[in-house]
Amino acid sequence: MSDIERSHTGTRMSQIVKHGDTIYLAGQVGTAGASVAQQTQDCLDKIDALLAEAGSDNTRILQCVIWLADMADFEEMNGVWDAWVPEGHAPARACGEAKLARPDLLVELIVTAAAK
Template sequence: MIERKHTGQRMSKIVKHNGTVYLCGQVGVAGESVAEQTAECLRRVDALLVEAGSSREQILQAIIWVADMADFAEMNAVWDAWVPEGHAPARACGEAKLARPELMVEVIVTAACD
């Protein structure tokens, strides 16, 4: 069975299937620094994971897009402090033009769930 939450015309924020939860991409508040946008992305990821019956300790994979790789270290400082020790997921990070020019980072997560 597939369960979808917060479903609109274009996407669902959460999709659960066979013990796996897939989250749509999370962004921060426009106008903030890369560190602040990353922290906001991760707060949103936390909230969706809890709603889905999961947690950051259960993240299997993360894909991170940054608008400018010059911001890689600043984003990583926030990411590294957020990921629980011993629970680092498989991860990819690349540079991409995001949906709006003021966005600097987007985080996409797949996790195991209850």
């Protein structure tokens, strides 16, 4: 029996990888072409659903890495992020600028969480 569980697995990646009590999510992106705020909300909605499926929630996030296509969007992204993170449960976080997979993608979030 494998101690690594993978869900929503394709040729290139799995959306969820669980090892012991640690949950790793693939990078989540929002609706291409939408605003930074909408793309961020889309990402967070996907993260909520994937964490629930894996047996966790946003109070159990250990770390989040955020890539923005343009750091000028930092405040707009943070407005959505700050409303979503439960008080007292802010994870370790990094945010940087990167060229994303497509030019109409503005934000990508990568989460590691603990299982409940």
